[in-house]
Amino acid sequence: MRLSGRNAVVTGGASGIGRATALRFVDEGAQVFVGDIDAEAGQALADESNGRIVFHRTDVTQEGDIVALLALADAAGGLDILFNNAGAGGSRDPIDTISADDWDRTQALLLRSVALGIRHAAPLMARRGGGAIVNTSSVSALGSGYAPTAYSTAKAGVLHLTRLAAADLARHAIRVNAVVPGFIATNIFTSALGIDAAGKARADGVIAHVAADAQPIRRTGRPEDIAAAVAYLASDDASFVTGTHIVIDGGLTIGTRASWDASQPSLFSILESIR
């Protein structure tokens, strides 16, 4: 019950990582305010929560929606925690063909939304004497090959924004950190590719299979893996932690596959075979 008595806002809380985190926050004692564009799933989550989760339809590309969501927590006694998490795949076009509008839309969804969340949470938290903000970045912020260019650039921006905001807001006792998920089995892949309900079960099977084989820890990454890290960063257990991030990726970014998968040839194993 590390979050007992705290009011927490979770964006993108109707599904996946946000949903698991909202439930984890409730388990840890918080009152949670979930914002999402998916009103049906968001309201269903709230309805099952015995009043511990309040849903408010929120599009994080709209500044007014973010302000209204944060105001709910403020009115309930004060905003303590913000998890800036809502997101989707954005444009999949490569840098040599992407349109200016698609670039802007992707940045607005994944980076501007986080900046505005921090912008409008900070005064509320400062008035309350402090708070904790956690942002969702991605392993795609760390290297190529994980996600499209516009998405990955936005997620790298989220990491740097996390550091800069932590520096700016320390004087108000507001901590700002990020989580860096690896390959987590959620709806983000089927949504990005427009796979409909009929194909979803098959796609989920493929995602689970591929995800379990992608990294040295040979199981599928789960939303709950990320929720555990977010709950830590949001809690007083992390009271000396700010401006940094936790990578939760099953070792995906450790190094080349040959370094952890004995079935893959490395330069040394090839040279040894011709010695």
Ligand SMILES: NC(=O)c1ccc[n+]([C@@H]2O[C@H](COP(=O)([O-])OP(=O)(O)OC[C@H]3O[C@@H](n4cnc5c(N)ncnc54)[C@H](O)[C@@H]3O)[C@@H](O)[C@H]2O)c1
């Ligand atoms: N799943 C992964 O492998 C992975 C890896 C790294 C980072 N992430 C990031 O994690 C976050 C959560 O994604 P997820 O994997 O849980 O996917 P998800 O699709 O299960 O959940 C994303 C949620 O965000 C909501 N959303 C989308 N656009 C929105 C908007 N404009 N305003 C408000 N809500 C909006 C969706 O409706 C959905 O409920 C995203 O920021 C994503 O980029 C995911």
